[in-house]
Amino acid sequence: MHRDIAMIAEDVGLDYLFWMGKWMGFGGATGFWQNTIEPMSMASAIAPLTSRLKLFTTINPLLFHPAVAAKIISTIDNISGGRFGINIVTGNTLEELEQMGVVPEGYGDYRYEYADEWIRVMKMLWTQGRSTFEGRFFKLDNCVSDPKPLSKPYPGIVSAGLSSEGLRFAAKHSDYQFVGLRPAEVARVREFAAEEGRTVKVVTSMMLLHGESDAAAEQEFAAIRDDLDTEALENLIHSFERDNRDSYKDRTSYLRQPNTVGFGSGMPVIGAPDTMAQKLAELIVESGIDGIQFTFVDFVKDLKFFGTVVLPKLKALLARHDIVVADAPAARAAA
Numbered sequence: 001m002h003r004d005i006a007m008i009a010e011d012v013g014l015d016y017l018f019w020m021g022k023w024m025g026f027g028g029a030t031g032f033w034q035n036t037i038e039p040m041s042m043a044s045a046i047a048p049l050t051s052r053l054k055l056f057t058t059i060n061p062l063l064f065h066p067a068v069a070a071k072i073i074s075t076i077d078n079i080s081g082g083r084f085g086i087n088i089v090t091g092n093t094l095e096e097l098e099q100m101g102v103v104p105e106g107y108g109d110y111r112y113e114y115a116d117e118w119i120r121v122m123k124m125l126w127t128q129g130r131s132t133f134e135g136r137f138f139k140l141d142n143c144v145s146d147p148k149p150l151s152k153p154y155p156g157i158v159s160a161g162l163s164s165e166g167l168r169f170a171a172k173h174s175d176y177q178f179v180g181l182r183p184a185e186v187a188r189v190r191e192f193a194a195e196e197g198r199t200v201k202v203v204t205s206m207m208l209l210h211g212e213s214d215a216a217a218e219q220e221f222a223a224i225r226d227d228l229d230t231e232a233l234e235n236l237i238h239s240f241e242r243d244n245r246d247s248y249k250d251r252t253s254y255l256r257q258p259n260t261v262g263f264g265s266g267m268p269v270i271g272a273p274d275t276m277a278q279k280l281a282e283l284i285v286e287s288g289i290d291g292i293q294f295t296f297v298d299f300v301k302d303l304k305f306f307g308t309v310v311l312p313k314l315k316a317l318l319a320r321h322d323i324v325v326a327d328a329p330a331a332r333a334a335a
C-alpha cells in the first residue's frame with residue numbers, strides 16, 4: 001500500500017510523503033494506531049521506487065543516540081539522492097516511551113532542551129570531521145560520522161510542537177513547522193523564527209473527503225462521525241491528560257469537537273470536487289500557509305482522485321492569486 005501511495009503521489013506531482021512515528025495504539029474497536037510501520041525503514045524501502053518525491057519521517061531523539069541517528073539519516077539521504085528529511089518529535093504522549101523504560105526522570109520538563117542538544121550533535125557530525133561535544137545529555141569524544149548527507153548542509157528538518165518550547169525549538173532548527181490555521185498561530189511561528197534571524201515555513205494538515213455532490217460528501221462524513229471509536233478517543237485523551245502539558249488542553253478540546261475525525265488527520269475539508277477546490281483555495285489564500293499535508297480516508301483511491309480531478313482545479317484557482325503550484329512530471333513510462 002505504501003508503494004502504491006508513493007507512486008500516485010509522485011505521478012500527480014505532490015512534493016513529499018510524510019510518515020508519523022507511533023509506538024503504541026490506543027485500543028477501541030478500531031485498534032486505533034495499533035499497527036504502524038517504523039518510518040525510517042519504510043523511507044529507505046520507498047526511496048529507490050521514487051525519483052522526485054521528498055521523504056520525511058518522524059524521529060524521537062530519546063530513541064536514537066545522535067551518532068546512530070546521524071548515520072541512519074545520512075544513509076537514507078544518500079540512498080534517496082538527497083530527498084530525505086526528518087520530523088523531530090519529543091513524544092506525542094509519554095506513555096508511548098514509558099512502556100519501553102527509556103524516559104528519564106523529569107524528561108517532560110526538558111524534552112525540547114534534550115532535542116536541541118541532540119540535533120546540534122547531529123548537525124556537528126553531518127558537517128564536520130572528527131569532533132568533540134560536551135553537553136548536559138551527550139558527550140562525544142573525537143567522534144566521526146561518514147558519509148555526510150547529500151543534502152547540504154543537512155536534510156530538511158520539520159517539527160510540530162505546540163508549546164512555547166516546541167515553537168522555540170522550531171525557530172532555531174526547523175525548515176517547516178506544523179500549525180493550525182489560526183492567524184495568531186501562524187504569526188507566532190514566524191515571529192519566533194524572526195527573533196532567531198531565520199525563516200520557518202508553516203504547514204498544516206487537512207483531511208480531504210470527496211463526494212459526487214456536497215450532500216454525498218457530508219453524508220459520508222456524518223456516517224464516519226456516527227461510527228466514532230469513542231473508546232479509542234477516550235484512551236488517547238486519557239494519555240494526554242496524564243502528561244498534563246499545557247499544549248494538551250487545546251488538543252483535548254480539539255478532539256472533542258463535533259467535526260473531528262481521526263487524530264492527527266487535520267482539519268476536515270469536505271465536498272464535491274469544485275467545492276473542495278474552492279474551500280482549499282480560500283483556506284490557502286486567507287491563511288498564507290506555505291504547505292499542506294493531506295490525509296485521506298482511503299489513501300489510494302482518494303489520493304488518485306484528488307491528484308487527477310481536484311488538484312488541477314485548485315491550481316487554476318490559486319493562479320488567480322499568483323500562487324503557483326508546480327506541474328506534475330511527465331507521465332511515468334509504461335513498465
Ligand SMILES: Cc1cc2nc3c(=O)[nH]c(=O)nc-3n(C[C@H](O)[C@H](O)[C@H](O)COP(=O)(O)O)c2cc1C
Nearest residue numbers: 020021058089090091092160161162163166178247
Ligand atoms: C502533523 C503532526 C504530526 C505529528 N507527528 C507525531 C509523531 O509522529 N509522533 C509523535 O510522537 N508526535 C507527533 N506529533 C506531536 C508533536 O510533535 C507535539 O508533541 C505535539 O504537537 C504537542 O506539542 P508539544 O510537544 O510542544 O507539547 C505530531 C504533531 C503534528 C501536528
